[in-house]
Every structure is written in C-alpha cells, then in structure tokens.
Amino acid sequence: MRNWETLDADVVLLMDRHFTPGRGGRGVERVVMHHNAAVLTVEQVHRVWQDRPASAHYQVESGGRIGQLVWDDDTAWHAADPDVNQTSIGIEVSNSAGAEQDWPISDTAIEEAAHLAAAVCAHFDLGRPAAGTTIRWHSEFAATTCPYHLAPGGRYHETFMDRAGHWFDEMTGAAG
Ligand SMILES: [Zn+2]
Numbered sequence: 001m002r003n004w005e006t007l008d009a010d011v012v013l014l015m016d017r018h019f020t021p022g023r024g025g026r027g028v029e030r031v032v033m034h035h036n037a038a039v040l041t042v043e044q045v046h047r048v049w050q051d052r053p054a055s056a057h058y059q060v061e062s063g064g065r066i067g068q069l070v071w072d073d074d075t076a077w078h079a080a081d082p083d084v085n086q087t088s089i090g091i092e093v094s095n096s097a098g099a100e101q102d103w104p105i106s107d108t109a110i111e112e113a114a115h116l117a118a119a120v121c122a123h124f125d126l127g128r129p130a131a132g133t134t135i136r137w138h139s140e141f142a143a144t145t146c147p148y149h150l151a152p153g154g155r156y157h158e159t160f161m162d163r164a165g166h167w168f169d170e171m172t173g174a175a176g
Contacts, residue, residue, distance in 0.1 A: 001066050004119040009068035013046050019055045020075040028124040029087040031117045032079050032136045035147040036094050042067030056090035064108040080142035089120050110156050114163035122171045129164035
C-alpha cells in the first residue's frame with residue numbers, strides 16, 4: 001500500500017462492470033476475506049472479472065503488491081449476498097500455488113492482507129479485527145470453501161488474525 005491510513009493502494013485498476021455504484025445508503029460494517037483459488041496478479045484478476053460477474057475491492061498479490069479494483073464507496077460483488085456486499089469491503093488474496101499444493105498463500109501475502117484488513121477496520125472505525133464480527137469469511141455467506149486456509153480452522157487463520165490485531169494496535173496506538 002502507498003498509504004495505510006488513507007487506504008491508498010499500490011495500483012488502481014478499476015472495474016468498469018460487475019460492481020454497483022454506491023452502497024445503497026449503507027456503510028462499511030465488516031471485511032469479507034477471500035482467496036483467489038488461483039495465482040493471480042491485480043491485472044490478471046481484473047481480466048478474470050471482465051467475463052465473470054464478480055469483483056472485490058482489493059487484490060493482494062503473492063509478492064505483497066495490493067491493487068484497488070472497486071472504490072470503497074462502491075459495492076463490489078464478492079460475497080454472493082447483496083446485503084453483505086453493500087456493507088462490506090471485499091479483500092481477495094492470491095494463492096502462491098494450486099490445488100495440488102493445497103492452495104498455499106505466501107507469508108508476504110498473509111502479512112499484507114492482515115495489515116490491509118486492520119487498516120480497513122481502523123479507517124472505518126469498526127474496532128479491533130475480530131473473526132466472526134468485523135472480519136468475516138466468504139464461506140459464511142455462500143456455498144464455497146473460500147477463503148479456505150484463511151478461515152477458522154485453516155492453516156493460516158490464527159496467523160492472519162494475530163497479525164491483523166497487531167497492525168490494528170500499531171495503527172490506532174493501542175499497542176502495549
Ligand atoms: Zn471468495
């Protein structure tokens with residue numbers, strides 16, 4: 001990110017379809033996490049969503065670069081639930097290898113995604129990142145395994161939540 005406080009991404013590559021302008025008068029109440037179930041750059045996920053009626057606000061690459069594809073003030077189509085979409089920020093995280101490797105995610109991507117989730121919580125005054133309230137999982141709202149190892153019980157879940165809490169405390173001065 002260029003700026004964590006203002007949520008200024010490394011690259012802005014906006015969707016021209018497959019999102020809804022505005023939030024229908026609603027506000028941001030939560031973050032919904034996803035994994036790509038693919039190894040994708042910002043440019044590649046943008047291309048995938050040209051054909052697939054889907055989008056998210058942010059894409060975190062394996063190397064840590066973060067792209068913004070839908071502005072935070074607009075509704076991205078990521079949770080398969082219009083109400084959840086209107087009230088959430090969708091964060092997609094690239095995998096670093098495929099199904100045969102059981103969909104790993106790089107340490108860098110986990111760290112940057114946790115930092116981003118914390119920054120969204122700080123920016124929108126959602127409170128400290130908490131699994132099940134401020135931080136939600138795609139699989140809560142749709143018949144999907146997404147975000148798999150980031151979700152409760154997954155290999156990266158505890159690290160992700162620990163680091164999100166760490167970054168939130170850093171950003172809000174609550175550390176110590
Ligand atoms: Zn998902």
